[in-house]
Amino acid sequence: MSEPLLSIRGLKAGYGDFQALFGIDLDVPAGETLALIGANGAGKSTLLRAVTGLVSCRPEMVCFDGRAIGGMRPDRIAALGIGLVPEGRRLFRSLSVEENLVIGGERALAGPWSLERVYGLFPILREKRRNPGMALSGGQQQMVAIGRALMANPRLIMFDEISLGLAPVVIRDIYAALPTIVATGVSVVLVEQDVTRALSVAQRFACIQEGRVSLAGQPGEHDRAAITAAYFGTDVKSGAH
Amino acid sequence: MEWVNAIVQGILIGGLYALFAAGLSLIFGVMRLVNIAHGDMIVAAAYVALVVVQATGLHPLASAVIVVPLMAALGYAMQRLLLNPTIGKDLLSPLLVTFGISVILQNGLLVAFTADSHRLAAGSIETASIQVAPGLALGVLPLVMFAASVLIIFGLELIFYRTSLGRAFRATSDDPEIAQLMKLDRNHVFGMAMALSAAIVAIAGIFLAIRTNFDPSAGPARLIFGFEAVIIGGLGNLWGTLAGGIALGVAQAIGAQISPGWQILAGHLVFFLVLAVRPRGLFPRMD
Ligand SMILES: Nc1ncnc2c1ncn2[C@@H]1O[C@H](COP(=O)(O)OP(=O)(O)OP(=O)(O)O)[C@@H](O)[C@H]1O
Ligand SMILES: [Mg+2]
Numbered sequence: 471m472s473e474p475l476l477s478i479r480g481l482k483a484g485y486g487d488f489q490a491l492f493g494i495d496l497d498v499p500a501g502e503t504l505a506l507i508g509a510n511g512a513g514k515s516t517l518l519r520a521v522t523g524l525v526s527c528r529p530e531m532v533c534f535d536g537r538a539i540g541g542m543r544p545d546r547i548a549a550l551g552i553g554l555v556p557e558g559r560r561l562f563r564s565l566s567v568e569e570n571l572v573i574g575g576e577r578a579l580a581g582p583w584s585l586e587r588v589y590g591l592f593p594i595l596r597e598k599r600r601n602p603g604m605a606l607s608g609g610q611q612q613m614v615a616i617g618r619a620l621m622a623n624p625r626l627i628m629f630d631e632i633s634l635g636l637a638p639v640v641i642r643d644i645y646a647a648l649p650t651i652v653a654t655g656v657s658v659v660l661v662e663q664d665v666t667r668a669l670s671v672a673q674r675f676a677c678i679q680e681g682r683v684s685l686a687g688q689p690g691e692h693d694r695a696a697i698t699a700a701y702f703g704t705d706v707k708s709g710a711h
Numbered sequence: 712m713e714w715v716n717a718i719v720q721g722i723l724i725g726g727l728y729a730l731f732a733a734g735l736s737l738i739f740g741v742m743r744l745v746n747i748a749h750g751d752m753i754v755a756a757a758y759v760a761l762v763v764v765q766a767t768g769l770h771p772l773a774s775a776v777i778v779v780p781l782m783a784a785l786g787y788a789m790q791r792l793l794l795n796p797t798i799g800k801d802l803l804s805p806l807l808v809t810f811g812i813s814v815i816l817q818n819g820l821l822v823a824f825t826a827d828s829h830r831l832a833a834g835s836i837e838t839a840s841i842q843v844a845p846g847l848a849l850g851v852l853p854l855v856m857f858a859a860s861v862l863i864i865f866g867l868e869l870i871f872y873r874t875s876l877g878r879a880f881r882a883t884s885d886d887p888e889i890a891q892l893m894k895l896d897r898n899h900v901f902g903m904a905m906a907l908s909a910a911i912v913a914i915a916g917i918f919l920a921i922r923t924n925f926d927p928s929a930g931p932a933r934l935i936f937g938f939e940a941v942i943i944g945g946l947g948n949l950w951g952t953l954a955g956g957i958a959l960g961v962a963q964a965i966g967a968q969i970s971p972g973w974q975i976l977a978g979h980l981v982f983f984l985v986l987a988v989r990p991r992g993l994f995p996r997m998d
Contacts, residue, residue: 522892544891554892562885565878573878577894622894 475500475657476521476552476626477533481540483520490516492681498626498674503658505668505689508678509701514661515557517678518628521659522554523547534626551579553624557631557661559615561603567614568599574618581623582654588617591647609640616644620651627651628659633667645671665697679703712846714968721964722957723853726860727922729956730915731937732944733864734908736952739941741880741904742798747809750934751816752909756782756916757925758820761829771831771921772855779913786909790902798901799887813930820927828924831917856918860956863911864949870907871949880904939982945992954993958985 474497481494490513498504506514519525521532523544532540539547553574561570571588589596592613598606603614612632619627633641641664648671652658662668669675669689676686677700685692685700692700731753738746746752756778763774793812797804839851871877882890883900891897919925919933936959944955959978966977985993 524888524891543896544888545894545896548892548894556889556892560886560889562882562889564881564885569878573875573882573893576875576878618893 473536474498475535476659478517478521479531479533481517481520481527481531483516483525483527483531485516485525490681491520494678494681494683496676496683496686498657498659500625500657501652501655502674503652503660503672505672505675506659506661506678507665507668507675507697507701508684509703512678513681514678515630516681518554518630518659518661521547521628522552548622549577551623551625553619553622553627555612555615555619555627555629555632557634559608559611561611561614561618563602563604565603566599567595567601567603567606570603570614571595571617571621575621578621579623579625583620583623585621588620591620591650592617607640609636609643612636612640612644613647616647616651624656626657626659628661630661632660632662634663641667665701669697677701714965716847717964717968718961719847719849720853721961723849723857723960724922724964725940725957725960726857726953727915727918727956728936728940728959729864729944729953730860730911730918731933732940732952732956733867733949734911734915735934735937736941736946736949737867737880737904737908737911740947741884742805742901743802743884744794744798744805744809745938746908747806747934748812748816748930749809749908749912749937750932751813751820751930752782752786752912753916753919753933754925754927754930755816755820756909756913757831757920757929758824758829758916759913760917760920761824761831764831771833771917775914775917778917779910782913782916783906783910786912787902787906789909790905791898794905795898795901799897817927817930824927826926826928828926829920830924831920833921837921852921856922859914859918861953863914864953867907867911868949876903936978939978942992943982943985945995948992948994948996951992951994951996958993 476498478494478496481491482489484490494517506517508514516525520527523542527540529538529540534550534552539550562573565573571585594610595613595617598610603611606614632644645667660668660672672689674688677684677697679700685697735746735749738744759781760771760774760778763769763777764771793808794805797808833852836852840848841851842848871880879895879900882893883895883897887897940955940959941952943958944951958981962981963974963978966973
C-alpha cells in the first residue's frame with residue numbers, strides 16, 4: 471500500500487498539565503473515509519486539534535503527505551490542505567453566509583470547489599447568502615461550516631461531531647451531501663456520535679477511549695459487541711468479574 | 712448666533728475627535744486591546760509631520776504622503792515586535808506594554824524636542840472662511856478637516872465590510888482560533904490592524920498639529936477624547952464613533968460658551984451621562 475495521506479504516530483497531546491492523548495497511531499489513506507468514534511471526553515476533538523495545529527505536539531507525531539507537521543502554525547497547516555469543520559460549527563458571527571464561505575476560499579488550493587459548487591450542494595445557502603451566518607438554523611449553519619472548509623479545496627477534511635444537536639431530517643440532508651464530497655477524492659475524518667451511521671459511510675474506523683485507540687479496523691471486521699466494548703470501555707476483564 | 716456658531720464649531724472639531732477615536736476603536740475591535748499609547752502616537756505623528764515639513768518644505772497637509780506610510784510601517788513593526796509576543800496570554804500584559812510605549816514616547820519626545828510647544832503653520836488656508844449666513848462663518852480648514860474625517864471613516868467602513876483584509880479583521884475578532892484555520896496569520900493580521908490604525912493616527916496628528924499647539928505631554932488628553940467618542944458612539948460602530956466625536960465636540964463647545972473652564976468638563980459630563988443611560992453607547996454594534 472502506498473504512503474497514507476495522514477499518518478499519526480505515538481501522538482501525545484493535552485492542555486497544559488492535563489494529558490488527553492496517550493500515544494495514538496492512525497492512518498488515513500488518500501481518498502478514504504475514517505470514522506472516529508468514542509465516548510464524551512475520549513479525546514476525539516483533541517486529536518483533530520493536534521492535526522490542525524490548534525494544540526501542539528512533536529513534529530513527527532503528525533505526518534501529512536510524508537511531511538512532519540506536528541506543532542506547525544495552524545495557518546501553515548491549513549495551507550497544506552487540511553480543513554476542519556469544528557465542533558459547534560463556529561461560524562464567524564460578524565460575517566454573512568457568503569462571507570463565511572468566501573473567507574474559507576481565500577488562498578485556496580486548486581480543486582473542484584467554488585462558491586457555485588457549494589451553493590449547488592446546499593441550495594438553501596444561496597437563498598440565505600446575505601444573512602448573518604449566525605441567523606441560520608443549526609443545520610444550515612453546519613452547511614455553511616462544511617462549505618467554508620470545502621472552499622479551500624482541502625486534501626483532507628475533518629468533521630467534528632457532524633450531526634450533533636441537529637434534527638433528524640437535517641442530519642439526512644447533511645449525510646446526503648457526503649458522497650458528493652467524497653467523490654471529489656478528498657480524504658475524510660468523521661467524528662460522529664451515531665456509530666451505526668458513521669460506520670456505514672467509512673472504509674475504516676478507530677475507536678478512541680481515554681486518549682488511546684481501543685479498537686481500529688474496517689467496519690465489517692468487528693461485531694457490534696466488540697465495538698460497543700471498545701466505545702464504553704466495558705472490556706472483557708470487567709465483564710468477567 | 713453666537714450659540715449656533717459654537718455648535719457648528721463643535722461639530723467640526725468632532726470630526727477630529729472621531730479620527731482620534733477611529734484608530735482606537737479599530738485596535739479594540741480586532742484584538743480586544745485598549746491602546747494606552749494611542750494619544751501619544753498621535754502626538755508623535757505630529758512631531759514626525761513637523762520634522763518632515765521642516766526638512767522638505769512641504770505644506771503640512773501634503774506632508775501626509777510621507778507621514779502616513781511612515782507611521783503605518785512603524786505601527787506594523789511596533790505590533791509585531793512589541794505587542795504580538797504578549798497578546799493572547801492574558802489581557803493585562805499587552806495593556807501594560809502599551810502603557811510602557813506611552814511613557815517611552817512622551818519621554819523620548821521630551822528629550823528630542825524639549826517641552827516647548829509647537830504648531831504647524833498651514834498658510835493662507837488657516838484664515839480663509841466661507842460666510843454661510845449673516846454672522847456665521849465657517850473656516851475652510853476646519854471644513855476640510857471635517858470632510859477628510861468623514862471620508863476616512865467612510866473608507867474604513869469600506870475596508871472593513873468590502874475587502875478581504877476587513878474580512879480577516881472581523882473573522883479574527885469573532886473567533887481568533889478558527890480564523891487561523893482560514894490560513895490567516897494572526898500576527899500579520901494584528902500587524903495590519905495596527906498599521907491601519909497608525910495611518911489614521913498620522914492624519915489625526917497632522918490635523919492636531921495644524922489646529923492647536925502641541926507638546927510631548929499632549930497625548931493622554933487625546934486618548935481620553937478618543938476613548939470618550941468611542942464609548943459615546945457605541946463599540947464597533949464607526950459611524951457611531953463619528954456621532955460620538957461630534958457629540959463630544961458640541962458638548963465642549965457649549966461648555967466653553969458657558970465659561971471657559973467648562974469646556975472640557977462638559978465633554979466629560981456628556982460622556983458620563985451616556986455611560987449612565989446607555990452603557991453600550993448610542994449605537995452599539997459589537998457584543
Ligand atoms: N480546552 C481544554 N482545556 C483543558 N482540558 C480540555 C480542554 N478541551 C478538552 N479537554 C479535556 O480533554 C479531554 C478530551 O477532550 P476532547 O474534547 O478531545 O474529547 P471528545 O472525544 O472530543 O469529547 P466530546 O464527545 O465531548 O466532544 C477531556 O477530558 C476534556 O475534559
Ligand atoms: Mg469533541
